[in-house]
Amino acid sequence: MSTIPLTQAASMNLITKVCALNLSLFLTPYALADFISDSTGKLELKNFYYNRDYRDPEATQSKREEWAQGFALQLESGFTEGTVGVGVDVLGMAGFKLDSSASRTRSGLLPVRDSGKAEDSYGEVGVTAKLRASHSTLKIGTLVMPPLPFLEKNIGSLHPQLFRGAYLHSQEVQDLKLDLGRITQVNQPNSTNYEALGVGTGTRKNIVVRGKNQSDAFDFAGGSYAFNKQITGSYYYSALDNLYTQHAAALQHTYPVAENQSLKSELRYARSTDNGNTNIDNTALGAQLSYSLGSHKWTGAYQTMQDNTGFAALRGSFSSLVNFFQYSDFANKDEKSWQLRYDYDFASLGVPGLSLFTRYASGSNVDLGPGRSDGREWERDIDVTYVFQNPTLKNVKVRVRNAMVRSNFERDIDETRLIVSYERPLW
Structure with a gap:
């Protein structure tokens, strides 16, 4: 999956471009059957109020308090027919400020400007290339990682933490689940920039x-x-x-x-x-x-x-x-x-x-x-x-x-x- 700030759509990473191009070249109506019929779509709305009181009125920032509205659209295709099935996922996310001030920012809900004020809105779009063979699935690009011992899902923000890399999950042997991957960059929940x-x-x-x-x-x-x-x-x-x-x-x-x-x-x-x-x-x-x-x-x-x-x-x-x-x-x-x-x-x-x-x-x-x-x-x-x-x-x-x-x-x-x-x- 490759995640792109809405203002930088032209910067889609090369891997996703190549996968999308190859997909469009070899997909036939027959191959598209499961690709379309097994597809799913989901819309999530999240209204989030955050209040952290540091119990210290003399501090430079004694409170973090913000209120934001989030939207997430997730589209997941099925896989094409054949020994190696191919699929594409799309993830679009946006966040909007409902209440904040320079003295109450940095809750993790909204990006913060150099001035110290929170952004009024932010958003990004991601595209995932995925391959499936037998009971193994490979995803490439920006990843919303499943719960792993070293990487638990962040439920304390408007949007999840995203990663750029490759992740393979395999269940070829009964009762055995295997995970293998490489992550190269991270996109924090209140940001649209990879770091x-x-x-x-x-x-x-x-x-x-x-x-x-x-x-x-x-x-x-x-x-x-x-x-x-x-x-x-x-x-x-x-x-x-x-x-x-x-x-x-x-x-x-x-x-x-x-x-x-x-x-x-x-x-x-x-x-x-x-x-x-x-x-x-x-x-x-x-x-x-x-x-x-x-x-x-x-x-x-x-x-x-x-x-x-x-x-x-x-x-x-x-x-x-x-x-x-x-x-x-x-x-x-x-x-x-x-x-x-x-x-x-x-x-x-x-x-x-x-x-x-x-x-x-x-x-x-x-x-x-x-x-x-x-x-x-x-x-x-x-x-x-x-x-x-x-x-x-x-x-x-x-x-x-x-x-x-x-x-x-x-x-x-x-x-x-x-x-x-x-x-x-x-x-």
Whole structure:
């Protein structure tokens, strides 16, 4: 997929042009049958209100508060007939400012001008070239990545984070899923410009980059295997050229205790090391245990950071640490953290579509440098979602996310996000 700012449509990358040209040359009416009949279209509208209060009225910017409306049009073709099927996807996105000011920007919803004010609107269009052979699919261009251990989907912005590169997903062997790819550039959620990849340094991760925090390529390979209905294991290797490499492994086990009851455990391990120009040296260990009983679910988790730095991840991206919260990832140098979480589905009370979860995590032992006491932080999240069941409002979803964060090494915050979204299939 190649993503282009609306004002720079002529700059479509060469790979997508070649794929589109070849496609138009060899497509026959017969080949077009599945290409057209299997195509899908979807329109998504997202209204997003963001409020982060830093609890510090004397600060240069004590609050980030913006309101924006987003539109996303996604068109996906089927594949042509033949041993190797060919397809094309189109993604168009736009965002519009509803409320903002120079003193409340940088929420991540809207691009910010040099003057400090938010843009009134922004947009981009992307085109994806894709190939399918048997049970394997290759996508080339700008990618909306699926959830992977080192690259979780960003749900905290108006639009998703986009990448430029190539991604292969294969399921040729039963119960085995393989992923292979290379990413060369990133387009952040509140931007229409691609930029070089980098590593997130964080405030207390002690990650030092020698020279520019830039890389030309992020390579990854790995997959997951279901040993049986209860046990699944995964392993992924990734490397951000000149910055860091990472090995990540996980093991999940689900035990059906009784009818409507289950016990799920998970172990996660990640080892990150320097790949040329950093001091990255981290071992991340996490364990999680969940018990489900009907509409209730209780979860406990523990996470620890070891060695000389905190956890390494792509700048601006999420990772699947067990204690990754709305604001904090509890992945600073030497940090140890625990979590308690409760989920409830109100369908059992006669309110289908309504669900909530609340969670609390506490982190300690953060390295604050010589002569300073151990860093401590905690976060409490409340997340309520309602999906309308009425046919008139079908596919309308309202989500409220609230977080409270307190720390002795960062600014305290109270944060609320209100998201109203609507998805409609076009055919």
